[in-house]
Amino acid sequence: MRVAAVDVGSNSIHMVVAAIEPDGRFTVLDRAKEMVRLGSGTLSKGVLSDRAMENGVRTLSAFRTLADRLDVTRIQAVATSAVREAANGGDFIRRVKHEVGWRVRVIQGQEEARLIYLGVRHAMDLVTDSPSLIVDIGGGSVEVILVEDGQAVWLDSLKLGVARLSDRYLPNDPPRDADLATLNRVIDEELADSRKAIHDRVKAVPRIIGTSGTMLNLIAMAGHEENKSADGKPHNLEVGANRISRVRRAVCRTDRSGRQKIPGLDSKRADLIVAGACVAERIIKTVSAKRVVGCTWALREGVLLDFIERHQKGIEELGLYESPRIRSVVRLARHLGETSRHGSQVAELALSLFDQLEATLELGAASREWLHYAALLHDVGHHIAHSNHHRHSHYLISNGELLGFEPSEIEMIALLARYHRKAPPKDSDPELAKLSPELRPVVRALSAILRVADSLDRSHFGVVKGVTVERSDNRITIRLDTGSDDAALEIWEAQQRSKLLRQVTGCEIVFATRNGVVAAAGK
Secondary structure, three states, X not given: OEEEEEEEOOOXXXXXXXXXXXXXXXXXXXXXXXXXXXXXXXXXXXXXXXXXXXXXHXXXXXXXXXXXXXXXXXXXEEEOHHHXXXXXXXXXXXXXXXXXXXXXXXXXXXXXXXXXXXXXXXXXOOOOOOOEEEEEEOOOOEEEEEEEOOEEEEEEEEOOOHHHHHHHHOOOOOOOHHHHHHHHHHHHHHHXXXXXXXXXXXXXXXXEEEEHHHHHHHHHXXXXXXXXXXXXXOOOOEEEHHHHHHHHHHHXXXXXXXXXXXXXXXHHHOOOHHHHHHHHHHHHHHHOOOEEEEOOXXXXXXXXXXXXXXXXXXXXXXXXXXXXXXXXXXXXHHHOOOOOOHHHHHHHHHHHHHHHHHHHHOOOHHHHHHHHHHHHHOOHHHHOOOOOXXXXXXXXXXXXXXXXXXXXXXXXXXXXXXXXOOOOOOOOOHHHHOOOOOOHHHHHHHHHHHHHHHHOOOOOOOOOOEEEEEEEOOEEEEEEEOOOOOOHHHHHHHHHHOHHHHHHHOOEEEEEEOOEEEEEOOO
């Protein structure tokens, strides 16, 4: 399975594409990033501009082309504060759905922080150097996550994004002292509750883990101060917290063109780095951090990891089953709580009986497939109630939206589950009457097999390991491989429920073990 995780941020839009293995392991195939500035002006005015939306849609269209070329089958796209806070954010989401074909989920700040934590947890050791504070400075918001012994113990999202602060509090370039004083006061006020929450848990946080473009760029600039070149790879680059203060002073005392000459600065961030440096410095002082380390894994990777965690069973099934039909059946069984070994065991026995009785019953490959799926789903009716669960199974299968099947096939599978116990199929049954006359004998024959297969796993302990069918004149002997297990219950049940098989084959049905004949089915 190939999945693309997309982060529609207030500054940039990011995408990471990964190939996911059935066991949940994954390989990153490609990354894409474009600085779109959805939050420019939006966070102060509360409306996405036409230009911002156009840039966003165009970027996502390009990402869609890349994803298609990489054979991506699932898209997980999230949008953060710029879209979340815009009065016309819904219009942008609808445009993306209409023009790009992607559904974008708008997430709240707490969820954003949780996903960032998942990304960082995968890429960094959060246990050895504890506690740590993860800081993600975006365009519209700042996410802070306190981590102790590898666990996120406190998460918050603050309206301190660099685009928001720059629009509101930094009208001059270079910034004036009064502008900076106002900005720092606003930052401290917004940080007040976070400061208290953190200090209630820990006295100090020695290490800050910085994610996102702004923090990573500040760390890269600080690295130059310490003669540590990030060389475009700031992951795990560690600098002294005091170096961030030096960077903050450097970017605040010059204008945009002067800032572009500072070693390590990404020129695209020259107009927003002042706000970012001020926020970073105030957070560092709030928790008395001594060190700052970069982490390139953040929200988009967290979205990917969250998808893997939530869909682990489905990913595993995708690797196990090539056919979308069998995947759909297995997923329905899992959704309805039928996760025991019983369904698979009955399916194995039923298919073995089918293969060995095929010459007698003259059924085709399609019948074998229907029997397989019915065996896997025959007990899903327990999701509603044990009593009459065969009828409940019929209803759930009929309405379960199985993918890749024609309506008549779904009804066939549902009827086989309906007739796996209790009364056998009769032409007068309303459910059976819906099928064509040609298919009704097929229901009888397959139901006969399923009833016997189900009885041979009566205890749900897999006592009967396999079956061998022997035909002699008008007698069919079903020889059971039970190993050293006692199969008395299974044999008794099979005797009671093999009448229909005797009728459709026209033969006496005898059950035997390695020790010889056990019993014949009742007349």
